[in-house]
Amino acid sequence: MAKFYKEYDKHLVALDCIIFGFDEGELKLLLLKRKFEPAKGEWSLMGGFLKSDESLDEGARRVLHQLTGLSDIYMEQLHVFGELNRDPGERTISIAFYALIKVDENDRKLAETHGAHWVSVNQIPQLIFDHNQMVDKALRTLRSRTERKPIGFELLPEKFTLPQLQSLYEAINQEQLDKRNFRKRILETGLLEKLDEKEKGASKKGAYYYMFNKEKYLMYAEMGFHFQMKVKKSPLIKITT
Amino acid sequence: MAKFYKEYDKHLVALDCIIFGFDEGELKLLLLKRKFEPAKGEWSLMGGFLKSDESLDEGARRVLHQLTGLSDIYMEQLHVFGELNRDPGERTISIAFYALIKVDENDRKLAETHGAHWVSVNQIPQLIFDHNQMVDKALRTLRSRTERKPIGFELLPEKFTLPQLQSLYEAINQEQLDKRNFRKRILETGLLEKLDEKEKGASKKGAYYYMFNKEKYLMYAEMGFHFQMKVKKSPLIKITT
């Protein structure tokens, strides 16, 4: 291939992956301790450098796989971070990707053997470079996404209960929702199909399992929809002086 | 500065600018004929290469200024395009930015002397590489943006009339809105301040000028809001066979 652009600067391009999972009623983030200098040993997102023979998506998937063993994760672009001194090692621009995944036992082990850890988004430690800023942006994007697209398919197991789904929404948006209104709204979208089976163990009564209707889910994910509810009024707390 | 990342590939990073303006009741896009190989002479977005000593935003502004003379334009990141063969010249990843601007006489001349042209978004020619795809994405982003953020500040002159504002919304979303409902909704946001002055010339009666309340505008731009209206029912068209 002829080279037309000889005279222009070339740049290191990093790919950083922000992976959210939902576990134990909490929204979690996958982090690891950086294995090379600079900032070796500090908490970091999964990151690596783009190669010349791979597209951005391929690169991001490769980086994630190398660092955690996770494969077949669909990630979306979040933002490009390109301040001059964001990486003290060398001028690097970083393309941040994010994904939502359901964490199964297998993934959990894979991640662990690679030294990755799931951390609650409420307890994110200090990360290297501008990675905290990236996580911030990803969280804000994720929150606004819940209002415009269905969510859950990527974060919950195939069968899940309505209380689980509600607690997912509550964990992402950090707010309490009214049970009746939540059910009514989510059911009337037609996204969910009720199964004839109950979850046992989590409660005495047991909650019915549901599944997503895949076609409807994809349709809404494509076209967008609207899902916003007022936060449940918290019971008044009397402040005594 | 110590170099830690010697062994990694480096890449050409392009910055492409998608500039929307509103003029004569139409949403327009700024294009120019590419001045260098490959694809010299074909229609293109304003693009150039990132330099090592500038941030992404700085680079995008520089490119836009060099190619059109426009300055002080605030652009937002749209997306990164990084398919392997998107640029036949050489492997290049491109960060696309977009902006909305109000086109004044001065800008118009500046752009013209630089060989740039304002083209209606309804008549976009074939562009080089993946630039049509970039414009597509920018348009979709712009449309969804009208539902979540106030718009107009960047596209209209300081003083504008309600019919102008409505026609901006209609041009962006390519739909007709009901005059009374539009006015009611936009006025009750508190975003607008009515002036004691009428626009003359555009109509016999003349429409009152309004300005944006800058604080409210910034507040809503930051927090987001909701502005969505059903499209006006088009009068029935009888199809005779």
Place this chain on the structure above:
DNA sequence: TATGTAAGTGTTCAATATACACTTTATAGC
């Protein structure tokens, strides 16, 4: 001064969102 053209204005009805509390179910402990 008559005519034409776009600006401006309110109300009714329908749909949707919110607030709110008791009943049901099954387990586990006695």
Place this chain on the structure above:
DNA sequence: GCTATAAAGTGTATATTGAACACTTACATA
């Protein structure tokens, strides 16, 4: 096996918001 407990499940009345719809006003120009 009876009882206590803890979470799941369910419906309605009211308030709010959104949509549909047509005539009057102001001014310029002929």
